Amino acid sequence: MLQYSMLYPKQSVSRRTVSMDGMWKFCLDPEGKGTEIGWADGIPQADLIPVPASFQDFYTDKDTREYAGDLWYETDVFVPEEYAGKNVAIRFGCATHRAEVYLNGVHVASHVGGFLPFMADITNVARYNAVNKVVVKINNELSETNIPCGKTKVLSNGKKMNSPYFDFFNYSGLQRPVKLVAYPKEYVFDLTVDHRINGRDAEVSYSVVTTGEHPVEVTVYDEDGREVAVSQGKEGILHIENAHLWQVRNAYLYTFTVRIKDEEEVLDEYSEEIGVRTVEVKGKDILINGSPVYLKGFGKHEDSDIVGRGFHIGVMKRDFECMKWIGANSFRTSHYPYSDEIYQMADREGFLVIDEVPAVGLFESLMNFMEASTGKKTAFFAKDTIPELLENHLRAVEEMITRDKNHACVIAWSLLNEPETTDEAAVPYFEKVFARAHELDVQKRPRTFALIMNSLPDTCKCYHLADVISMNRYYGWYLMGGYEMCDAEAAFRAEMDKWAGKDLDRPFIFTEYGADTYAAEHKLPSVMWSQEYQKEYLEMCHRVFDSYDFIKGEQVWNFADFQTTEGIMRVNGNKKGIFTRQRQPKDAAFYFKERWESLPLNH
Ligand code: GCB
Structure with missing residues (x-):
């Protein structure tokens, strides 16, 4: 199982998300010395660059566009007092192709693979009710040990160059939204659904992974907000009568809401819009x-x-x-x-x-x-x-x-x-x-x-x-x-x-x-x-x-x-x-x- 939840960050009664998109500080590190000389604490002579975006096409010089090696991003993020006592993380939509993340100079996450999200848990490192410094070191070199495959060669002038075994340009950087997220200690880590159609009705079997032992309730709402099914437990089957199926180019999405409850108190609530349909060959x-x-x-x-x-x-x-x-x-x-x-x-x-x-x-x-x-x-x-x-x-x-x-x-x-x-x-x-x-x-x-x-x-x-x-x-x-x-x-x-x-x-x-x-x-x-x-x-x-x-x-x-x-x-x-x-x-x-x-x- 993955170390962090892959659920898309959402706001709810128990969750907060704040966009960190905007202009970040940015610099290249052609000699790969940044770590050694302390850039995790803050990067030098930084330019400003938009996130999310690939870095390559903003600049007018070829060395930057074709750059292969380490690149560094930095921004400040304010972590509110009200997040203290919750889990707090930074969720990167992606970092292409590998990343090291630091908060206030402390290493908080590594990730390999440039096209999928990951979270850096900052709960114990963050300064609450204060500004925190986020530094991300990215490497965009291609190799045969990571996907997508290619190689990185060194030119006669000493500069590195990516040689992909594919034709699309090796765009890289923080190319997708970045979010600060806060969620409870006991939280919905994962939700999985599977659908069966039974005449006019649908049966949706589900399983929920949480980080605690409190009871779980799953409720399904239709597009008008009406409750159409409810089930107790981390696993179960939701029966939707007269189900409105998700069809090709004619979608219908139910809202599935998972609640972790302590009696009447909601400890965590997470909702996802899900279409009910089957796929088969x-x-x-x-x-x-x-x-x-x-x-x-x-x-x-x-x-x-x-x-x-x-x-x-x-x-x-x-x-x-x-x-x-x-x-x-x-x-x-x-x-x-x-x-x-x-x-x-x-x-x-x-x-x-x-x-x-x-x-x-x-x-x-x-x-x-x-x-x-x-x-x-x-x-x-x-x-x-x-x-x-x-x-x-x-x-x-x-x-x-x-x-x-x-x-x-x-x-x-x-x-x-x-x-x-x-x-x-x-x-x-x-x-x-x-x-x-x-x-x-x-x-x-x-x-x-x-x-x-x-x-x-x-x-x-x-x-x-x-x-x-x-x-x-x-x-x-x-x-x-x-x-x-x-x-x-x-x-x-x-x-x-x-x-x-x-x-x-x-x-x-x-x-x-x-x-x-x-x-x-x-x-x-x-x-x-x-x-x-x-x-x-x-x-x-x-x-x-x-x-x-x-x-x-x-x-x-x-x-x-x-x-x-x-x-x-x-x-x-x-x-x-x-x-x-x-x-x-x-x-x-x-x-x-x-x-x-x-x-x-x-x-
Ligand atoms: C292919 C590749 C695709 C190329 C395409 C092409 O076979 O899968 O990535 O862009 O051919 O146009 O050559």
Whole structure:
């Protein structure tokens, strides 16, 4: 079990949360000397920088944008007198990729992994009714022992540089909200729910973990605030009569309130909005509340101008509005779990989410999308870095599932993106990751991983572990693009025929397919990179998808253009967006709108 609660910080009769977002002091530490020379007590010659945000795109010099190493943040936080006697903590939405936290110079937390929240308990270190100094040391270097994978090299001028085994820019820093939280000594540590539909009624089994022995009561309220079910005890079943189910793009959220009680006194109260629904894979279908669904949507990124991977509430809103306009019903949180607020919004809007752990780059190559097409094999899982990598990977799986398990929107776990799977050494690694996810999720949601181009029916050693087969395919882009499109289609069909021949009786979805496209480029007849080519390419892919009855979803790569590492393969970013980075439609968006609005829910 994790050392800290993953429940999203909320206010209640017993809990307080105060935002710590704003301008923080900031400085780089290229020599890695900060700890030794006492920066935990306060950082020197500090600049001011917004939190939450990635640090990279604010500055105008390249050394800062490309910086790899330690970076330090500092702020002051006032801890009120009324918090004395409670638990007090600082909750970081994330710190990319590893962090050490100090309060008034005392070390209070360490965390590895850049895309999931953690708490620094400051109860015994905080000065109450006084200002306290918070210092965070972050390191953003990539390695093969932590996810996402890559390496850090040293240039001839002595500067370090990150070399990711993936294309998205290595944005880092305090990229999500930071909150000061206070909650009682005896408190609700965790809540887990599982749903069953019984005719018109629903049965929600729940379990609550608290830090004490006082009795627990769970009450469910409908959207009008009416009490619809109540149960006593840390475990039990809540019966909701005439349940209003959470449906795809037609959400309904009940409020589940957990109270720890001492007679009539409420010691702690925690509420969460939860949609009641079931998810299941049956034969070739993905079923939501027993009905088959066809996924229409995107692989996304948390990425936008200026704040980089920083959570931006306005960008989130715009993304959902664009997805609703185009007729999408789903997205994958490629290639890492997103900010908590995005799942809350997906719950509210009725979107289906494939939640992905940051296990990307488990294929040693700086251009794996190219090299996989050439048949390159790297036996990644035979390396001696694997035991430590696995440990970090398993912990991220635990943090993700613990954080996201109650979200109605989360319908599947994606446990790796485009790993190397052609070598037997991958199998035991995969088995452990897949088993862990199964054990942690009481809802037993389907598990998947995104298959890279060389993970083919006759080369992939791991697809049998996936409950849903997720394919990333670029026939007509990385392979046989342009005038060779007819050969691309033939090769694509030949691969799909082989999968069909395996008779796996499992749903397949496309988690990536796409073509880089310049929003300003038009050409008749088409050329690659023009808007006309993007449409022809998509039409070809959709002809293929529509020919196989086991294909149960299409999530095009990518929702929007996004920033990547610079190089000859990317013109200031990946341009496969259906929307530009500023979230305006390319021509293909209108094509998708027409297709998706006319596809039946179960296609
Ligand atoms: C992939 C990767 C994704 C890349 C994409 C591309 O296979 O999963 O992260 O951005 O290809 O556009 O090359």
